Amino acid sequence: MGLSIDSAIDLFLDHVKIERGLGKNTVLAYGRDLGRFRKFCGARGIEEAEGIEQRHVLAYLVTLHQAKLAVRSQARALVALRGMCKHLR
Numbered sequence: 001m002g003l004s005i006d007s008a009i010d011l012f013l014d015h016v017k018i019e020r021g022l023g024k025n026t027v028l029a030y031g032r033d034l035g036r037f038r039k040f041c042g043a044r045g046i047e048e049a050e051g052i053e054q055r056h057v058l059a060y061l062v063t064l065h066q067a068k069l070a071v072r073s074q075a076r077a078l079v080a081l082r083g084m085c086k087h088l089r
Contacts, residue, residue: 002048002049002050002051003048003049003050003088004047004048004049005037005038005041005042005046005047005048005049005052006038007049008049008084008088009031009034009035009038009084011087011088012030012034012080012083012084012087012088013027013030013031013034015087016030016083029076029080030076030080030083033073033076033077033080033081034080034081034084036077037060037077037081040056040059040060040063041056044056049088052085057081060077060081061074061077061078064077
């Protein structure tokens, strides 16, 4: 069994807060964005970080667009998700 998405999110948020020194509001926003992605994955039965595939990320971005999320918010969500995936590698 691999790393859960929840654990991956926690590790990444610790990384950006401590090692990268991002501000409190940015870390909170990333946490909200990644929490939304976690719900998206959970609804599709994806529980482990290893189960995240490119097609899931693309589908998630489509749902953000369909939810009429502001373009900047969509971009931040993608930055958070991309950063977490890079950090896990």
